[in-house]
Amino acid sequence: MRIALFVTCLNDALFPQAGIATVTVLERLGHTVAFPAAQSCCGQMHANTGYAAPARQLERLTESAFAGHDVIVSPSGSCVAHLRAHTALPVYELSELLIDVLDVTDVGATFPHRVTYHPTCHGLRSLRLGDRPTTLLRAVRGLELIDLPEPDQCCGFGGTFALKNAAVSAAMLTDKCTNAALTGAEYLAAADNSCLSHIGGALTRHPHAPKPIHYAEILATPGPLS
Amino acid sequence: MSRGLPIVAVTPFPVAAERELGDAQLRGNLGRATRTIREKRARVVAEVADWEAMRERAAAVKDEVLDDLGELLARFEAAAVAAGATVHHAADAAHANAIVTELATAQRAESVVKIKSMATQEIGLNEALEAAGITPVETDLAELIVQLADDTPSHILVPAIHYNRRQIRELFARRMPGFSETSDEPAVLAGAAREYLRRTFLAAKVAVCGANFAIAETGSLVIVESEGNGRMCLTLPETLIAVVGVEKLLPRFADLGDFLRLLPRSSTGERMNPYTSIFTGVTAGDGPQRLHIVLLDNGRTHVAQDPLGRAALRCIRCSACLNVCPVYERAGGHAYGSVYPGPIGAILSPQLTGQDAGFNKTLPYASTLCGACYDVCPVKINIPEILVHLRQTGPKPAAERVAMSTLSWVMRDRRRWRAALRAARTGAAPLRALTRRRGGTLRRAPWPLSAWTAHRDAPLPAAESFRDWWRRTHEQA
Numbered sequence: 001m002r003i004a005l006f007v008t009c010l011n012d013a014l015f016p017q018a019g020i021a022t023v024t025v026l027e028r029l030g031h032t033v034a035f036p037a038a039q040s041c042c043g044q045m046h047a048n049t050g051y052a053a054p055a056r057q058l059e060r061l062t063e064s065a066f067a068g069h070d071v072i073v074s075p076s077g078s079c080v081a082h083l084r085a086h087t088a089l090p091v092y093e094l095s096e097l098l099i100d101v102l103d104v105t106d107v108g109a110t111f112p113h114r115v116t117y118h119p120t121c122h123g124l125r126s127l128r129l130g131d132r133p134t135t136l137l138r139a140v141r142g143l144e145l146i147d148l149p150e151p152d153q154c155c156g157f158g159g160t161f162a163l164k165n166a167a168v169s170a171a172m173l174t175d176k177c178t179n180a181a182l183t184g185a186e187y188l189a190a191a192d193n194s195c196l197s198h199i200g201g202a203l204t205r206h207p208h209a210p211k212p213i214h215y216a217e218i219l220a221t222p223g224p225l226s
Numbered sequence: 227m228s229r230g231l232p233i234v235a236v237t238p239f240p241v242a243a244e245r246e247l248g249d250a251q252l253r254g255n256l257g258r259a260t261r262t263i264r265e266k267r268a269r270v271v272a273e274v275a276d277w278e279a280m281r282e283r284a285a286a287v288k289d290e291v292l293d294d295l296g297e298l299l300a301r302f303e304a305a306a307v308a309a310g311a312t313v314h315h316a317a318d319a320a321h322a323n324a325i326v327t328e329l330a331t332a333q334r335a336e337s338v339v340k341i342k343s344m345a346t347q348e349i350g351l352n353e354a355l356e357a358a359g360i361t362p363v364e365t366d367l368a369e370l371i372v373q374l375a376d377d378t379p380s381h382i383l384v385p386a387i388h389y390n391r392r393q394i395r396e397l398f399a400r401r402m403p404g405f406s407e408t409s410d411e412p413a414v415l416a417g418a419a420r421e422y423l424r425r426t427f428l429a430a431k432v433a434v435c436g437a438n439f440a441i442a443e444t445g446s447l448v449i450v451e452s453e454g455n456g457r458m459c460l461t462l463p464e465t466l467i468a469v470v471g472v473e474k475l476l477p478r479f480a481d482l483g484d485f486l487r488l489l490p491r492s493s494t495g496e497r498m499n500p501y502t503s504i505f506t507g508v509t510a511g512d513g514p515q516r517l518h519i520v521l522l523d524n525g526r527t528h529v530a531q532d533p534l535g536r537a538a539l540r541c542i543r544c545s546a547c548l549n550v551c552p553v554y555e556r557a558g559g560h561a562y563g564s565v566y567p568g569p570i571g572a573i574l575s576p577q578l579t580g581q582d583a584g585f586n587k588t589l590p591y592a593s594t595l596c597g598a599c600y601d602v603c604p605v606k607i608n609i610p611e612i613l614v615h616l617r618q619t620g621p622k623p624a625a626e627r628v629a630m631s632t633l634s635w636v637m638r639d640r641r642r643w644r645a646a647l648r649a650a651r652t653g654a655a656p657l658r659a660l661t662r663r664r665g666g667t668l669r670r671a672p673w674p675l676s677a678w679t680a681h682r683d684a685p686l687p688a689a690e691s692f693r694d695w696w697r698r699t700h701e702q703a
Contacts, residue, residue, distance in 0.1 A: 007692045009637060013647050014685045016692035023696075035696045040637040046630055048595060050617030054634030061638055125597035154552045158594025163677040165592060167244035170681040171253075171556045172594075201682030204667055 001102070004034045004069035006062070006083070006091060008076045008193075009041035015193040018075045021220035022094055025107050026073070028220075038065035044082035049160050059086045066091075073097045075216045077123030077191045084127075093123065093191060094216055095132035105139045108223035112142030115218065116185035116210060118176070118199065120192040121154050133191055133215050140218060148188075149179040157198035177202050181209045189215040232319075232350045232378075233575045234584040235563030239592045243557035252388050252558050259387045263549045266495025267602070274491065280484050285606040287484070288540035291475045292530050298442040298475050299521065305445025309507020311517040316469075322522050323354035326434060326467055329518055330360050333465050335432040341449065341456040342366035343436025344382060344543050345469045345522055347565040348578075351434065362434070363426050365455040367419050374401040380559025380567065382545040383493050388558055391415065423455060433459035433514070437470045438542065439485060440519075443478045446506040447519070450489055450499050460503050466514035471522050473530075473539040485542065488604035493544035525578035534615045538573045540605040545570075547599035547609060553592055562589065569599035573612045581620040590616035647694075650687040658686050 003026055007019035023033050043058035062083065066072055072091040074080050080093045098104045117137060123129040137145055156162065156172025176199055180188045188203065188210040190196045200212025235242070246252060271277055291298060303313045316322035330338055338355065340346065340362050352362040352373075364373045368386040372379050375397050379385030386394070395410040402422055407414050435456065439448040447468055449456050460466060476482060490499040508517050530536045548554045548568030559567035563584065564575040572593060576586040590613045599609040636642045658666050667683035670676070678684055690698075 009643075012692040013650060013687055016688045016690060016695055019692040020695060033700075035693070035700070037693065038640050040640070040643045041634075046634055048614055048617070049626070049630060050590075050614075050620065050622055051627075051630045051634070052618040054631055057638055058634060121594070121596040121598075125601055152598070154594050154596035154598070156552070156594060158596070161591065161594045163674060165240045165243060165553070166677040166680065167240065167247050168553050168556050168592075169594075171247055172552050173681060197685045198682060201667060201678070201684060204665060204683050205669075 001071060002032045002034060002069075003097070004036060004066055004072045006039055006042070006066065006072055006074040006079065007035070008074060008079045010197075011075065011193055012040075014197070015214065018193055018214040018216050021214065021216040022073060022075045024220040025094075025098075025109075025216065028108060029102065029104060031102075034069065036065045036069070042079045042082050043086065044079055045159060047082065047086070055086075059083070063087050063089060071097070071101065075191070075214060076193065077120050077127055077129065078194060081122040081126035093127055093129060095129055095136055095191065096127070098136060099132045105135050107136065107139070107219045109219050109221045110141040110223050111218045111221050113187055114144045114146055114183075114185045115187045115189050116146045116148045116180060116183040117151075117215065118148055118155065118180070118188055118190045118195070119151055120190050120195045123191045124152060129191065133189075136219060137189065137215060140221075141223060143218070146183045146185045148183055150175075153179075155195050155199050157195050159194070162198060173198065173202050177206065177209060181206065183210065185210045187211050187213045187218070189213050189218060191215060233348055233564045233566060234579050235575065235586050235589055236584050237563055238585040239557075239561060239563075239588040242561040242563060243553075243592070246558045246561045247556060249558075251390075253556065255388055255390050256555055256558055259384065260549045260555050263384075263495055267492060267546060267549065270491045270495050270497055271602075273497075274487070280488060281604055281606050284484050284488055284604060285537075285540060287476060287481050288473075288605055289537075290477060291473065292536055292539055294477070295472060295475070295527065295530060298477055299472060302440055302442040302445055302475060303521075305443065306507060306519055307445070309445050310509075311445065311507045311519050314518060314520045316520050316522050316524070318524050319349035322349045322469060322520050322524070323351055325518075325520050326351060326469065327354055327358045327360070329465070329467055330355065330432050330434075331358060333432050335360055335465075337361035337363055337426075337430065338432040338434050338467075339426060339430040339459050339463065340364050340369070341433070341435040341451070341459045342369050342385075343434070343469060344565060345436045345471050346434060347379065348471075349469070349522065349524065351469065363423075363430075365423050365426070365459060366451075367416060367453060367455075370419060370423070371397060374398070378560065379565060381548055382543050382566065382568070382570075383548075384545070388560075423458075427455075427458045427462050430459075430463045432465045432467065433463040434467045434469065435459060437468055437474050438489065439476050439482060440470050440474045441479050441482065442475050444506055446479070446504050448482065449503045450486070451501045451503075452494065452496075452499055454501050457501050457503055460505060461513050464514060465516040465518070467518045467520065469520045469522055471524070472526050473541075489542055489544055492546040492602065492604040529577045532577070535573070535577050535612055537607045538570070538577055538612060540607055541570055541574065542605060544604055546602040546604065550598040550602050551593075552596065552598070553594065557592070562592070564589075569593060569609045569613075570607070573607075573609055573616060576616055576620070581616065587620050590614075590620060644691075644693060647687070647691040651689065651691065654687040655689075658689065661686065
């Protein structure tokens with residue numbers, strides 16, 4: 001299948017590994033990935049910060065960049081949720097694409113580590129990803145999935161919320177990190193690098209806390225046969 | 227304690243929230259209480275097979291009310307008057323307070339007993355009555371606690387949620403006449419309050435209530451409560467004054483069924499509330515002989531004009547959104563500077579009194595848009611969507627405006643965007659080298675990013691952007 005990648009502005013600039021991992025997984029499964037270079041940002045950041053006009057311009061830009069593509073994938077729950085609410089693009093979060101469209105749960109990865117999964121808010125409540133990401137993770141060889149306490153609690157990121165309401169954001173972040181550390185996992189995985197950079201930025205300050213990782217990167221680790 | 231207009235934030239939310247966060251006792255009390263109610267609600271909602279269908283129906287009924295507000299108000303008034311009630315129309319808080327004060331004064335009342343009511347909180351009725359020399363006595367246990375403490379409520383349903391039982395015992399010992407208990411068992415404290423209130427009920431000539439629902443078809447008012455104090459207020463005094471927000475209407479009596487199932491499960495996590503009072507007009511020789519209904523607008527018909535924002539008027543004051551909100555749980559109700567705190571307050575207060583009033587404009591930003599509030603709302607108010615709508619229509623800082631349009635300008639053109647990515651990569655190169663041992667993240671950044679790095683490391687631009695990796699691996703032969 002020919003699949004277009006919407007990598008997102010954040011991943012493009014700061015976390016290219018998530019995009020590379022998405023390409024790696026899909027190509028390993030025998031699909032062709034396209035990367036329309038006219039893409040940049042879906043407009044979510046502008047819309048949620050209160051800037052409707054620039055948000056609309058970026059939504060239209062994304063629509064035209066992906067015109068003619070029947071299947072679009074993105075390794076970001078919140079950006080997919082924004083595009084789904086504001087455009088007619090056929091865009092899927094990675095776990096939706098793999099499970100609902102491609103009917104795959106075992107992507108042939110091996111990751112011999114203890115992992116806990118944080119379901120980010122947009123994936124949880126806007127996209128209703130449910131157990132799709134953890135279904136994929138459970139099929140990874142050697143991976144031990146550990147439940148995160150109070151998984152549905154927001155980490156306190158919320159875009160500019162983290163700056164505008166720094167004290168409340170930090171209080172929420174502390175609770176998320178405490179729960180993450182309680183799992184004893186080596187990695188904390190999630191479907192959004194925005195939330196992960198928030199949680200991960202605090203986890204790196206604690207010596208025994210799990211390391212943040214986008215779950216696509218786990219799925220991209222080679223399996224025994226590759 | 228702020229004593230401004232009861233639905234205007236007098237302090238910026240971030241400042242008030244940071245102040246409240248410093249109160250470890252408050253955080254402990256709130257965390258425990260909201261978690262308990264949250265879990266109870268989840269259990270009893272899961273029991274109802276047609277919960278989603280019921281939410282849909284309730285939202286549709288409330289939207290019908292907002293569509294036909296004028297006509298339904300006229301129908302309600304005609305039915306209530308035919309049953310013996312007197313109906314008043316109050317355009318705003320001052321108008322409503324004047325009507326109630328005048329009615330109480332006409333009965334030569336020195337005090338009035340009150341049923342817990344958000345509408346009377348919203349208009350600051352207690353303060354208006356006190357100014358006229360009339361003592362308002364709150365008869366809901368939690369409202370009584372708040373009143374005795376000279377405090378303001380911090381939760382719609384559980385106004386004293388920020389107190390624990392030890393603090394309440396100490397308060398009663400200081401402020402409640404005749405209190406001599408040494409135990410802080412909830413049953414003992416409630417028993418003492420019951421004794422105190424019983425004397426007040428028997429002496430009261432005038433009661434003031436709100437209403438959970440007003441039925442246009444029959445002219446009936448409906449009051450849902452847990453403690454039975456409301457039933458006392460509704461039956462003992464000779465004069466009953468109800469202050470009712472115009473959005474409390476339901477078109478038909480038959481509509482009430484869904485709401486009486488949705489409300490208790492959403493608010494207290496009970497299958498059914500202990501007391502539901504439905505009363506219509508006046509019955510000779512039985513109960514109050516004078517029933518005055520004050521229909522309160524106070525900004526509501528204005529909010530009803532906004533096609534998106536008006537869904538906030540569906541609210542039935544269950545407070546499920548407060549109990550699931552991670553921001554409310556940390557900041558507490560007082561940080562919102564309004565009798566309507568939490569997610570619903572963040573969309574209601576700025577709409578009712580305007581974003582330019584006080585620091586109302588900071589309220590739509592008091593949310594991570596996590597969506598937990600929308601999930602639990604029994605009338606399906608899309609609170610995150612309205613928060614974003616208010617952000618987009620409200621005042622914004624000039625510097626931020628410039629930054630956002632510049633960023634959008636850069637992002638709208640692939641050459642500009644690629645150049646920006648490369649510039650960021652090059653600029654960050656020395657920092658990346660310095661921080662490599664720690665995984666390439668930044669521990670301390672200058673303002674405004676210092677708000678971020680105070681609590682978390684900041685990521686640095688990658689050594690190679692995704693699009694450069696793509697070009698290198700997929701486009702160059």
